[in-house]
Amino acid sequence: MLLSASNIVFSYEERSTTLRGVSVTCAPGDFVGILGPNGSGKTTLLRALGGLIRPASGAVRLDDVGLSKLGRAAAARRIAVVPQEIHPAFDYSVIEMVLMGRYPHLGRFALESPRDFEIARAALAATGTLELEDRLFSTLSGGEKQRVVIASALAQIEGQPGSYLLLDEPTASLDLGFQLEVASVVRKLAEERRIGLVLSTHDLNLAAGLCRTLVVLKAGEVIASGPTADVLTPALIRRLYGVESEIAPHPRTGRLVVVPISREAP
Amino acid sequence: MSRGIRRRFIFSTLGFAGVALAVILGAPLVGSTSIDLRRVFDSSIPVSENVDAQIFFVARLPRSLAGALVGATLASAGVIFQGLLRNPLATPFTLGISSGAALGAMLAITFGWSFAIAGITAVPLSSFAGSIGAVAIVYWLSVARQRGLSTSVLLLAGVTLNAFISALILFVQYFADFAETFRTLRWLMGDLDVSSFRPIVVALPLAVVAFAMFAMLPRALNLLSLGPDSAAARGVDIVRAQRTAFFSASLATGAAVSVGGPIGFVGIIVPHLVRLLVGSDHRIVLPASAFFGAAFLVACDTIARTIMAPVELPVGVITAVLGGPFFLWLLVRR
Amino acid sequence: MTMRTRPRLWVSLRFCVFAFTLWSAFSITSASQQPDTHPARIISLIPATTEMLFAIGAAPQVVAVGSFDAHPPEVQSLPRVGALLDPDVERILSLKPDLVIVYGTQLDLRQQLERAGIQQFSYKHGGLAGVTATIRALGARIGRVQEAERVATDIESRLTSIRRRMAGRPRPKTVLVFGRDRMSLQGIFASGGVGFLNDMLQTAGGDNVFADVKRESVQATSELILARSPDVILELRSSIDPDQAAAERAVWDTLAAVPAVRTGRVHMLADPSLMVPGPRVAHATELIAGALHSRSRGEGGGRGDGFNAELAENAKKRFEKPFASSALKSSLRPQPTSASEGR
Numbered sequence: 001m002l003l004s005a006s007n008i009v010f011s012y013e014e015r016s017t018t019l020r021g022v023s024v025t026c027a028p029g030d031f032v033g034i035l036g037p038n039g040s041g042k043t044t045l046l047r048a049l050g051g052l053i054r055p056a057s058g059a060v061r062l063d064d065v066g067l068s069k070l071g072r073a074a075a076a077r078r079i080a081v082v083p084q085e086i087h088p089a090f091d092y093s094v095i096e097m098v099l100m101g102r103y104p105h106l107g108r109f110a111l112e113s114p115r116d117f118e119i120a121r122a123a124l125a126a127t128g129t130l131e132l133e134d135r136l137f138s139t140l141s142g143g144e145k146q147r148v149v150i151a152s153a154l155a156q157i158e159g160q161p162g163s164y165l166l167l168d169e170p171t172a173s174l175d176l177g178f179q180l181e182v183a184s185v186v187r188k189l190a191e192e193r194r195i196g197l198v199l200s201t202h203d204l205n206l207a208a209g210l211c212r213t214l215v216v217l218k219a220g221e222v223i224a225s226g227p228t229a230d231v232l233t234p235a236l237i238r239r240l241y242g243v244e245s246e247i248a249p250h251p252r253t254g255r256l257v258v259v260p261i262s263r264e265a266p
Numbered sequence: 267m268s269r270g271i272r273r274r275f276i277f278s279t280l281g282f283a284g285v286a287l288a289v290i291l292g293a294p295l296v297g298s299t300s301i302d303l304r305r306v307f308d309s310s311i312p313v314s315e316n317v318d319a320q321i322f323f324v325a326r327l328p329r330s331l332a333g334a335l336v337g338a339t340l341a342s343a344g345v346i347f348q349g350l351l352r353n354p355l356a357t358p359f360t361l362g363i364s365s366g367a368a369l370g371a372m373l374a375i376t377f378g379w380s381f382a383i384a385g386i387t388a389v390p391l392s393s394f395a396g397s398i399g400a401v402a403i404v405y406w407l408s409v410a411r412q413r414g415l416s417t418s419v420l421l422l423a424g425v426t427l428n429a430f431i432s433a434l435i436l437f438v439q440y441f442a443d444f445a446e447t448f449r450t451l452r453w454l455m456g457d458l459d460v461s462s463f464r465p466i467v468v469a470l471p472l473a474v475v476a477f478a479m480f481a482m483l484p485r486a487l488n489l490l491s492l493g494p495d496s497a498a499a500r501g502v503d504i505v506r507a508q509r510t511a512f513f514s515a516s517l518a519t520g521a522a523v524s525v526g527g528p529i530g531f532v533g534i535i536v537p538h539l540v541r542l543l544v545g546s547d548h549r550i551v552l553p554a555s556a557f558f559g560a561a562f563l564v565a566c567d568t569i570a571r572t573i574m575a576p577v578e579l580p581v582g583v584i585t586a587v588l589g590g591p592f593f594l595w596l597l598v599r600r
Numbered sequence: 601m602t603m604r605t606r607p608r609l610w611v612s613l614r615f616c617v618f619a620f621t622l623w624s625a626f627s628i629t630s631a632s633q634q635p636d637t638h639p640a641r642i643i644s645l646i647p648a649t650t651e652m653l654f655a656i657g658a659a660p661q662v663v664a665v666g667s668f669d670a671h672p673p674e675v676q677s678l679p680r681v682g683a684l685l686d687p688d689v690e691r692i693l694s695l696k697p698d699l700v701i702v703y704g705t706q707l708d709l710r711q712q713l714e715r716a717g718i719q720q721f722s723y724k725h726g727g728l729a730g731v732t733a734t735i736r737a738l739g740a741r742i743g744r745v746q747e748a749e750r751v752a753t754d755i756e757s758r759l760t761s762i763r764r765r766m767a768g769r770p771r772p773k774t775v776l777v778f779g780r781d782r783m784s785l786q787g788i789f790a791s792g793g794v795g796f797l798n799d800m801l802q803t804a805g806g807d808n809v810f811a812d813v814k815r816e817s818v819q820a821t822s823e824l825i826l827a828r829s830p831d832v833i834l835e836l837r838s839s840i841d842p843d844q845a846a847a848e849r850a851v852w853d854t855l856a857a858v859p860a861v862r863t864g865r866v867h868m869l870a871d872p873s874l875m876v877p878g879p880r881v882a883h884a885t886e887l888i889a890g891a892l893h894s895r896s897r898g899e900g901g902g903r904g905d906g907f908n909a910e911l912a913e914n915a916k917k918r919f920e921k922p923f924a925s926s927a928l929k930s931s932l933r934p935q936p937t938s939a940s941e942g943r
Contacts (some may be wrong), residue, residue: 039407047495050499051498052495052498052499063296064429072498072501072502072503075501076499076500076501077501079499080499080500081495081499083493083495083496083499086492086493087493088352088491088492088495089348089349089352089353089354089492090348090349090491090541090545090546091541091545091546092488092545092546092547093545096545096546096547098490100488100489100492101499101500101504103485103489103500104501106485108482108485109481111271111272111275111549112271140310156500156501219294274765297823298823298824298827299823299827300896313856313857314856314862315857315862316857317826317827317829317857318856319857320826320855320856321823321826321827324822324826324854324855325821325822325823325826326823374782375781376662378782379782380782380783382783387781387782387783387784388782388783389781389782389784389786440686443668444668444684444685445778445779445789445875447685448779448789449779449781449787449789452787452819453787457786457787459785459786459821459822460786461784461785461786461821461822461854461855462785462854517930556751571823573822576810576812576813576824577813577815577818577819578819578821578824
């Protein structure tokens with residue numbers, strides 16, 4: 001029931017390689033954070049895990065079956081991807097957006113059944129957006145949009161044991177309030193539904209607070225991976241960003257907090 | 267609003283189909299001459315003496331059906347191109363198909379080509395060949411660098427090809443005399459007076475193939491309009507969907523243009539009007555646009571041939587006069 | 601957007617519409633400036649005026665012609681300096697003309713000539729009366745009054761004689777088609793109720809079914825032709841391949857209810873003079889008269905009795921062998937040539 005990437009090598013252009021032999025594993029109920037500075041290959045790794053790009057070498061496997069063999073629709077029933085932002089070219093209603101998640105479950109000419117509507121509403125409820133059902137997606141706030149897209153992803157993998165949700169910088173464009181809102185939705189999903197979550201972010205505190213496991217990328221290579229508390233050290237922060245920092249559990253929440261102190265002298 | 271997709275689909279499709287049927291059948295009854303329907307269907311009068319029947323069956327009915335075919339095709343091709351290019355302002359002509367067709371037609375008119383295949387004459391044949399040529403060039407450009415179709419390259423290639431072919435057209439125009447130039451101009455404004463069922467019968471198989479391919483696309487188009495990654499992540503085989511969309515819509519557009527000329531605005535205002543009425547779900551928008559496009563173009567053509575009778579306006583003028591302001595309103599409204 | 605992606609095409613085509621509208625709207629011929637001396641270097645950009653110049657003996661004065669000018673044969677050796685839409689101004693100026701005959705709508709060219717201080721003679725197509733008026737005006741302008749008078753009077757007398765011959769004969773209702781898509785009934789353009797084509801048809805003894813449309817051209821749909829039920833359909837071409845003539849003529853059979861089709865009075869008339877409102881108009885009118893009243897299957901009107909048999913015979917020859925040179929000797933100097941439409 002694992003989603004695993006082994007020794008992924010990928011490049012968008014011939015000259016520069018984006019991923020140089022990256023391996024990640026996620027099990028149902030796991031919460032893996034992919035951490036790294038801008039341009040380190042986080043999004044590309046996420047796209048590879050979702051089967052959206054074909055690695056030059058290495059393979060992504062779901063239950064030990066290669067994604068490329070599994071087929072697009074079969075993979076999509078188990079793995080949903082939430083991109084950073086979605087800008088639909090046309091104005092869809094919220095429920096329509098969520099129902100689009102049912103694509104891999106429907107035959108070519110099939111229309112959504114009442115069961116699909118139930119699933120869609122349940123997904124909206126799970127992300128606290130059920131009351132937005134009939135609104136137009138374009139009229140929503142950033143946080144609402146992100147939650148609706150997550151609901152759509154949930155509808156996509158609903159009812160499939162051992163499914164995975166890949167979130168690409170889910171909070172990057174949100175303000176603090178929405179960040180916390182989305183974070184709490186996501187945490188609940190991992191805890192209550194045994195969905196495997198993989199989340200890419202460059203927000204150290206978000207990763208520290210949410211993820212149980214971290215994979216740290218720099219220039220397309222894994223420089224550290226393992227349980228969050230073991231990986232997230234001042235030495236790592238120095239190596240990643242050249243920044244001196246302190247890392248300590250927060251007195252009230254108990255989660256790790258990274259406090260940057262100074263830019264290391266060159 | 268979004269409940270009962272099946273009911274919405276059935277109501278909308280039947281409703282628009284009803285409107286289309288009424289307009290298509292009603293249009294042949296109207297015209298610059300008044301005809302007596304009883305005489306039209308009176309089989310005791312020999313055809314060669316029955317002017318009313320000839321006006322109905324030679325002049326008006328083929329014209330109405332040609333309008334329906336061209337309108338339905340252009341409107342649904344517009345829907346497909348807008349979804350494929352993720353651009354609500356795309357039209358069936360955005361990618362240079364109409365320029366290619368215009369170049370073909372212009373060559374045929376200017377150099378007086380008079381060959382014919384299956385009773386289809388040089389101008390429509392050349393225009394179809396021209397549109398296929400333009401489609402092939404644009405496709406080749408857009409896949410030259412990557413496996414899938416890049417929509418941004420498609421758009422760029424299409425717009426550039428449009429400009430390039432327009433220059434070629436001006437070059438060909440240099441060889442045309444005044445009357446030929448004028449006839450080319452008229453061709454560009456569209457003309458549905460086919461005077462025979464043959465062009466319709468020949469274009470129909472192409473349209474049927476294209477519509478069969480369209481039928482597989484609506485859900486993929488819904489997802490494609492979220493972006494290729496989002497679509498792929500939800501299980502859409504985007505390379506196949508984009509290729510199907512591109513070729514089916516191009517084929518349909520080429521066929522429609524060869525029958526009626528590059529009639530503008532149908533491919534953009536019909537899809538938008540339909541979306542205003544039934545929302546954005548392509549499964550509902552596509553059939554509704556096909557029917558409404560047919561009704562719209564036949565109605566425009568009826569206006570074109572009656573409003574200043576006996577002089578006839580080009581149907582493209584009517585679609586533009588109705589479509590232009592509507593389109594501006596659409597832009598301002600957003 | 602369609603409009604956005606074809607801007608140049610649209611601009612140029614709009615100009616064509618504009619020019620055509622003006623062409624249709626006016627029917628005046630005018631000499632624009634008073635001559636001090638008679639011009640020695642003339643450029644004519646329009647086929648009709650070029651023919652007029654040669655007809656009134658101004659050949660030695662003509663130094664360049666328009667790109668569509670094909671008659672008389674002498675023009676083949678003259679420099680070409682563009683035409684209505686694309687006059688080559690540099691070329692024109694470099695030839696140092698002292699008179700340029702321009703079309704009335706060539707506003708840019710006219711301004712440039714004015715700035716260069718070059719005299720111009722502005723011309724616009726009109727009716728048949730305009731042809732002789734223009735010939736006289738041109739004669740006066742270039743100092744060939746007598747020759748012009750002779751040519752104009754000759755045209756007028758020949759037209760009068762045609763008119764006289766046709767008087768009292770049945771006047772068939774006619775569609776005069778001057779443009780049509782090859783092998784199809786689309787893009788049919790016919791003469792409306794004004795202009796030299798309409799005048800030639802009237803003179804030749806036909807009634808224009810589109811006489812009520814006060815324009816030079818009508819786009820005639822199949823419905824319009826069915827509704828107007830012409831007795832004769834007369835298609836004018838500059839030239840036509842004899843093999844094609846029969847096939848093109850058969851295209852009309854679709855409209856079986858039209859009297860002209862039913863009675864076999866659909867005629868393809870091919871001659872380079874037919875589309876040029878120049879000194880050959882009388883000749884062209886005779887051709888039209890011949891075709892209008894030629895023998896036809898199944899109808900009595902316009903046959904034999906009192907009809908100029910030679911005329912009919914010649915018209916028939918012309919139809920059958922459009923490239924044969926001058927079966928019909930024109931009294932005008934220009935011989936009918938095989939020079940074809942366009943280039």
